[in-house]
Amino acid sequence: MAMSRSALRRLTSTPSRLMCAVAITALIPLLGVAALTITHQRDAAVESAFERLDGIANAQVGQLDRLITSDIEISELRTSNQILRTALSSIDETPNIDSETLVTTLASLMQSSDRLVNISLHQTNGELLASVDEGAPDRYRAEGLGPPQQDQSSLMLVGANGQPSAYSTRPVIIDGQIAGWISIETDSSPIADMVNDYSGLSLTGETSIARQTEEGALMIPPMRFKDNAALEVMIPASNATAPITLAVNGIEGRFENTVDYRLQEVLAVTRYLPSADWGVVVKMDRSEALLGVSTFTSTVLVSLLVAMTLVLILSLAISRSIWTPVREVVASARAVSGGDRNHRSRQAYSGELQRLAVEVDSMADGLVEAAAKDEHKRAEVEALNRLIETERDRANAVFDHAVDGILVVAPNGSISRMNPSAKEIFGLAGASASGHMASDLLSSPDARAHELLEIAASAGAAGVEMAAHRTGGATLPVHVTASARHGDDGDVSHTVLVRDISERVAFRQQLQHQATYDELTGLPNRDHARTRLSMLLKSNAVDPRPISVLFVDLDQFKIVNDSRGHKVGDELLREVGRRLRSKISDDALCARFGGDEFIVVHDPSTSSLPLGDLAAVIHQTLAQPFTVFDQRANVSCSIGVASSDLSVDTDELISNADVAMYRSKSDGRGCTTFYGPQMRISIEERDALEHSLRSAIEQRSVDVHFQPIIELATGSIRSVETLARWNQPGKGPISPSEFIPVAEESGLIMPLGQLIFETVCQHQVRWRMAHPDNELRSSINVSARELAHSDWLPSIKRILKETGAEASGFTFELTETALSSNISLAAMRLQELRDLGAEIALDDFGTGYCSLTYLREMPIDTVKIDQSFMAELDTEDLDNNIIALVIALGRSLDITVVAEGVETEAQLAMLRSMGCDQAQGFLFALPQNAAAIEQLLWP
Numbered sequence: 001m002a003m004s005r006s007a008l009r010r011l012t013s014t015p016s017r018l019m020c021a022v023a024i025t026a027l028i029p030l031l032g033v034a035a036l037t038i039t040h041q042r043d044a045a046v047e048s049a050f051e052r053l054d055g056i057a058n059a060q061v062g063q064l065d066r067l068i069t070s071d072i073e074i075s076e077l078r079t080s081n082q083i084l085r086t087a088l089s090s091i092d093e094t095p096n097i098d099s100e101t102l103v104t105t106l107a108s109l110m111q112s113s114d115r116l117v118n119i120s121l122h123q124t125n126g127e128l129l130a131s132v133d134e135g136a137p138d139r140y141r142a143e144g145l146g147p148p149q150q151d152q153s154s155l156m157l158v159g160a161n162g163q164p165s166a167y168s169t170r171p172v173i174i175d176g177q178i179a180g181w182i183s184i185e186t187d188s189s190p191i192a193d194m195v196n197d198y199s200g201l202s203l204t205g206e207t208s209i210a211r212q213t214e215e216g217a218l219m220i221p222p223m224r225f226k227d228n229a230a231l232e233v234m235i236p237a238s239n240a241t242a243p244i245t246l247a248v249n250g251i252e253g254r255f256e257n258t259v260d261y262r263l264q265e266v267l268a269v270t271r272y273l274p275s276a277d278w279g280v281v282v283k284m285d286r287s288e289a290l291l292g293v294s295t296f297t298s299t300v301l302v303s304l305l306v307a308m309t310l311v312l313i314l315s316l317a318i319s320r321s322i323w324t325p326v327r328e329v330v331a332s333a334r335a336v337s338g339g340d341r342n343h344r345s346r347q348a349y350s351g352e353l354q355r356l357a358v359e360v361d362s363m364a365d366g367l368v369e370a371a372a373k374d375e376h377k378r379a380e381v382e383a384l385n386r387l388i389e390t391e392r393d394r395a396n397a398v399f400d401h402a403v404d405g406i407l408v409v410a411p412n413g414s415i416s417r418m419n420p421s422a423k424e425i426f427g428l429a430g431a432s433a434s435g436h437m438a439s440d441l442l443s444s445p446d447a448r449a450h451e452l453l454e455i456a457a458s459a460g461a462a463g464v465e466m467a468a469h470r471t472g473g474a475t476l477p478v479h480v481t482a483s484a485r486h487g488d489d490g491d492v493s494h495t496v497l498v499r500d501i502s503e504r505v506a507f508r509q510q511l512q513h514q515a516t517y518d519e520l521t522g523l524p525n526r527d528h529a530r531t532r533l534s535m536l537l538k539s540n541a542v543d544p545r546p547i548s549v550l551f552v553d554l555d556q557f558k559i560v561n562d563s564r565g566h567k568v569g570d571e572l573l574r575e576v577g578r579r580l581r582s583k584i585s586d587d588a589l590c591a592r593f594g595g596d597e598f599i600v601v602h603d604p605s606t607s608s609l610p611l612g613d614l615a616a617v618i619h620q621t622l623a624q625p626f627t628v629f630d631q632r633a634n635v636s637c638s639i640g641v642a643s644s645d646l647s648v649d650t651d652e653l654i655s656n657a658d659v660a661m662y663r664s665k666s667d668g669r670g671c672t673t674f675y676g677p678q679m680r681i682s683i684e685e686r687d688a689l690e691h692s693l694r695s696a697i698e699q700r701s702v703d704v705h706f707q708p709i710i711e712l713a714t715g716s717i718r719s720v721e722t723l724a725r726w727n728q729p730g731k732g733p734i735s736p737s738e739f740i741p742v743a744e745e746s747g748l749i750m751p752l753g754q755l756i757f758e759t760v761c762q763h764q765v766r767w768r769m770a771h772p773d774n775e776l777r778s779s780i781n782v783s784a785r786e787l788a789h790s791d792w793l794p795s796i797k798r799i800l801k802e803t804g805a806e807a808s809g810f811t812f813e814l815t816e817t818a819l820s821s822n823i824s825l826a827a828m829r830l831q832e833l834r835d836l837g838a839e840i841a842l843d844d845f846g847t848g849y850c851s852l853t854y855l856r857e858m859p860i861d862t863v864k865i866d867q868s869f870m871a872e873l874d875t876e877d878l879d880n881n882i883i884a885l886v887i888a889l890g891r892s893l894d895i896t897v898v899a900e901g902v903e904t905e906a907q908l909a910m911l912r913s914m915g916c917d918q919a920q921g922f923l924f925a926l927p928q929n930a931a932a933i934e935q936l937l938w939p
Helices: 002-011 014-079 082-089 099-110 136-142 189-196 243-248 291-337 352-391 394-401 420-426 449-458 502-516 526-540 557-564 566-584 611-623 650-666 677-698 736-746 749-770 784-788 792-803 816-820 823-836 851-857 867-872 877-892 905-914 930-937
Strands: 116-122 128-131 152-158 164-174 177-187 206-212 216-219 234-236 253-259 265-273 278-285 405-409 415-418 464-469 475-486 492-500 548-554 589-594 597-602 626-628 631-633 637-643 672-674 703-711 717-728 732-734 777-782 810-814 839-845 862-865 896-899
Touching: 014 082, 014 164, 014 177, 014 189, 014 206, 014 253, 014 265, 014 278, 014 291, 082 099, 082 116, 082 164, 082 177, 099 116, 099 128, 116 136, 128 136, 189 206, 206 243, 216 243, 243 253, 243 265, 243 278, 405 420, 415 420, 420 464, 420 492, 449 464, 449 475, 449 492, 475 502, 502 526, 526 589, 526 597, 526 650, 548 611, 548 650, 557 566, 557 631, 557 784, 566 589, 566 597, 566 611, 566 626, 566 631, 597 611, 611 637, 611 672, 637 650, 650 672, 650 677, 677 717, 677 736, 677 749, 703 749, 703 930, 717 736, 717 749, 717 930, 732 736, 736 749, 749 777, 749 784, 749 792, 777 839, 784 792, 784 816, 784 823, 792 823, 810 823, 816 823, 816 839, 823 839, 862 867, 862 877, 877 896, 877 905
Parallel strands: 637 672, 717 777, 777 810, 810 839, 839 862, 862 896
Antiparallel strands: 116 128, 116 177, 152 164, 164 177, 206 216, 206 278, 216 234, 253 265, 265 278, 405 415, 405 492, 464 475, 475 492, 548 597, 548 637, 589 597, 626 631, 703 717, 717 732
């Protein structure tokens, strides 16, 4: 440890710092020059490479333009052949044209150009008349080239010899009309020869030519670093930054930091041939272009290393020549300062160092003389300091600089002295204290003016709160403490401390407001309402009157909150609070109880509205549509009312109103229910049912039954509807109409639905394995809460993945109520289900008022006519017409129609006569467990 500290001191010593300073001063310019030189060399090498690539690219593009132009001229010259024109002009009069003559003529046209591989003649509809190479048309069709219908130039294909050829078509114009088409195939070996000429491209250079296709850039000629590449290598369009992709998209230029098809960094120049829709890339590896720069960089770095070594040696020599004598002079000065007044330096130096040594010796002589004088003065100074400390007026310093205001009050109540802080509190900055009375500046509602100071003094250190009156009439709260001084004549004066407590009082008021008011809605909170209700109930013993509590719960709020987000839900609660406060605050106390629940306390002695009218006003107020963040929201409310008697306390009265509210929920929502003792029994039974249902879901003891859906045309079972069944321990089967509403209200509908769906998926997988030809579908009922929940659709996908079931085997049934809360969200999620392969059914069709809207805006595959229409099939023509209308509507929209609740043969006959697609009901089969339905399906 000692050695490491010693080494650290040597590294941070002045000689080391001096040597580093000299070295850095010399090396920074060298490093800068080296960096600039290397950068310049690199830029010059890149520019030189690009100029070479630009020249090659321009030359090759010119050569390609000439080849393409040559092909166009060849085809245009052949269209002017008189024999061909005569044959085409007389084709309508002489359908049986001598094809051998045409072939001979076409062959003679090929002799004038050594690049021609084939010529074909076509009618205006593209039908082939003659071709020199009889196998050419089949090759063209194999390459995806249909009959000629438009001008085409330089379409590349694989020729008869296996090498790329160019294919072009031109119309034969006679009397201003297209009389036929000539297609030519030319040898494209000049393109391959040009690409294979690597002159000027060094070892890594390469020319690539490609044409644009739907899949990407198709390489036309051979490639230097890839065998058999002609018309075989495709650069995908997704590789948008590849040079050849840029070229075929018409982007020309230089590209330095890019990667080719070998994943090598290259310098590339791109060109575009619009006449053929080709892209051309001339490139070379970046490492080869910068090879000379790397050698130059190595040379510069070696030279720089040698220079650094020489600079460090020179810096060390300079540092030692300067610091050795300086260190000796410093040692002399340190000895003198340490008390050795007789120590002197050698002064055996020259120049500035000798002058420094002389000055240090002179300083030592002066210190010897001054030491004696200091001893004498020190005694005098110590005595003076004691005198100053004794005479200092501490009281004045405290008075003038105290943070609190200080008043000196004379026996007659006038203020004789006031510190700056007090003047600031009373708004008297810059004014004199004289002329002011304490009673003019301070007041208290609990004391008369002449008693203020006596009360403050008697309170001691605890003090009292008063009001300070500022100039201009403003007041602020202050904390006052006072001490009395009794004079010899019996008069009493006071010293008063005044502290501004505005922030403390404001904070206290804020805490009180937060403790008694709801932060979201601004309404009184639960504690405030309970306190107020308790006070009213206590006063009821003196002045008997029925104090009532209205427990208000918003209907379907959780669906809005789940489907549109908590931000919309919070804003909706704020708007509900504003409406209630504006409509009923003069007649009753309205408070937010929690969540989407509110309570209203009605006192008939202060309210102008009777209790029933007050409930009606609340319903009317909340029935009006809400607009939240430009979204329309409709909510109603369920109200429970409980009134007091002498035996009911606060909590019991609120609980009774809550029980009555739940009865309103059970009765269909949107209504008011007055509490009765029998209701609590129902609530307790509901709570017990919820607890038991939760345990059943956790223990997976909820069963699944299936009811067949029959194809009426064939009588076969088309699908089955999945139904939840539950045997509660000790009570037996519980009707779904009892436990499903409890599941929806308590939030258990999500885990219940997941359990049912997972069970059905397992059955579907097992049935599919046992009966591979089975096409049975399972219908799953979806509630409004599930559809609105953000986790519902992900849970469906997760269960499908975990069980291996296919979405195409399921139909999801939803009622109009489930769709109405948020149509756009429902449409989006149902479309996602259909994208997975599932079907969507609209259940209980005809019972709502906007069914046709859903058929138009939702992805619906099936409608299920509500069973309420079935009971009247035999007796009411009106219902017959309604059912027939729905069936006809389904047929016109290509939607399957299912009749629910079919129970008689007469109903079945009527449905068949109307053309109904499918039906289900007790006539066919009751809901059955999996084993029974399997026996029914596969006996």
